Amino acid sequence: MSCFESCRSELNLHATHIDGNISPTVEKSIIRIVQKEGFLDYKVDIRDISTDGGNYLANLQEIEVKGKTKSGEKEIDLFIKNKLQTESCPIPIDEAYEREAFFYNELAEIYNELQEKANVPVEERLEIAKSYKESNSDATILENLAKKGYKTWSRFEPISQQFAEISIKELAKFHALSFALQRKRPEYFESKIKTIKHLMELSSEWENYLGDVCAATASFLENEGYEKGLKVKFFSKIIENYKLLVNPPDTLSTCLCHGDFRPNNIMILEENGEIKKVIPVDYQIINYGCPVTDLIYFVFMGSDKNLRRDHLEDFKDLYYETFENFLAHFNVRAKDVYSRERFEKEYRYRIDNGLCSFLMASPFLFGTDDDIPELNNGLSKVKINFKNPACKERIRGVVDDFIQWGYL
Template identity: 40%
Template sequence: MEAPEKCCDTQFKVLSSGDYILPPPLQASIDKIVEKEGYISHKTINRSISTSGGNFLAELYEVDIKGTTADEDKETNIFIKNKMDDIQMTILDIAECYNMENFFYRHLSILYDDIQNKANIPVGERYNMVKSYDATNPNTIILENLAKKGFTTVHRMEVVPLKFAQLSVQQLARFHGLSWVLEKQHPEYFKKKIRPLKATYQFNDDYQKFIDSMSTYTDKCVDMDKQVRLNNFKPVVMETVKKNYFENAGSRCCLCHGDYRANNILMKKDGDNITEVIPVDYQLLYYGCPVLDFIYFIFPCTDQEFRRKHLDDLKDLYYESLRKFLKYFNMEVESVYPRREFETEYKKRLDCGLAFGLLLTPVLFTNDDDIPDFAKDNIGKISVTPDPKMDERIRGLVGDFQKWGIL
């Protein structure tokens, strides 16, 4: 095993490299790409990699194809996410997760590109997507390896930089906007392919055990008075999350990302300046209320000081970005998603921000050498060793929700 390499803000470990032999189905996919890209001669360099806690349910690989075509010397850099065998993630349908991401890259992303191209949306105003390649099996996602172009992620324990948050919120607004545009331009497709998409979470006994397990870590971060408040909230955490995902009567809905957090948003820097972000990881797509994506992004990725300074501005930025994006399609945001409804839904669903924060923070703050094996272990029995920096994050989270009257 090679030593860890530091790549911008995220820890990146090469597990094996050079002449690493890919599993046969993955090699078949690479052979298909080699043929489609027109290589006459080529060599490949394969690496098995880890994101040190950024990904829990997949085997990750990098493949560099170098060679010549009829016209030029060429290099193709590929990132592979492959479903692990024997995953014990009982609260998610993993096969459906991979089907969902394949649906996005093989079908929906093509439609979204076509929609944006026909509207002549400038490069800097588009919803950004990673180039994808066809895979030979449904358990594999094959993408352009943007790490080779300088893209990286914010480390999961860090508060996201303001510029990163701003660009990410703009992209989120465009993602939601595209859903409403798709509904308008292709109503039958939307009715058959998008509206039926439900969240894949299974709210079962293991989910409740996971809630109970994570609370043993978060309770220790606060004083006795706040522990009492958290214990009063804990019995309704599962119902809170379930309600927000599945009870949408009367809510304006669209296609939602479902896992819109810092680890699933690639960023590119020019020196210290973040210039571009690209969302990835579409395994948890579902049809629901768009405010939930915004809340899911904010609370696991920021601290109390950040929210005090920037939360209201980011809400304004989301809505204005949606307004500007829909203008390209001659759609008025107040007709599609009135600001009053956005604010009502935000207040109605804010308690889910507390639930997300309490459930995700202990995992995000797990030390690199103690990352739980979500693929092999029952999630109800997962234990972690959070970094001490988690304490302040949880205290700020609890303090905000006490101030807002939810605790």
């Protein structure tokens, strides 16, 4: 008897049709969701999703459940992120899925309760994808936002000012909720948040990969007419910055950070060409750290030189103003927990994280269809090239900025 058959027998449910392959763990979760949603009989359709280079730790699926309840016909649409099955990934995948399950199954509910209790207007609350509380160390199970018209930004295109501003507001709310949680539930914060260290370490595998990225980037730029010796400058900057990123001093760690707040991890809802709403996703690399690292990471993962030149200072102002105003809902003064002066100081101290993060991620951000990196083969197999014209332009822009700012 299959898992679906045994579970349906126990719950007195009847599925008329099942298409596709899913893991036993996900099967059991779907059965529990079906029960909670009140289905009497139902049909399950499953479709594999191509990530097109947008996800490296998962196999993605859409699951559609249609059927009857006591109230009539009903449909629910699920998004399943199945854990990549490999022993060669340089990122601890089990821990990554456990962190995301913690966020969606536990922390998201606490954040929603905090916002409800503080009477934060619904339209101002942090947007969090609906979870069915079935995420676990093998899979993340959420509402399928694509069925509601949400999509992701193209990883090849620089972000727009509007997208940047809306996303930065959500990031500021995410950080502010961490500070609010610390004030409202200090014991929980101490035991559950401050203990979430950075997921990655500086292993020899990562150091070799960073060296390869630095060498490839320097070679490309020197052929473009940049000064010689960039490889040495890049490597010293990136190794130092990466160490600080994964193991920051206690004085820099103040709140829960997203860890991977890039455009491709933000779902977008548009109406008549205007962005109406965004929902951040992918909380697998959450960690207790320095909030400016999330902001810098987002800006350099998505923006081009022109957007940074015209609006970088505006983005900083927008972030802090949103942070300050959102904390006020919880009767917490921003200057008491994370002052503007501290924010500016840490921003200046950590700005070169933008260079480090961008160069590290460039093979993944801009990999073409025939050479998209696969982490299940380990970092040594990642192809590093800059055939994509968008990649070349963005690298020039980032490096030009850091030369102009005196970091290179």
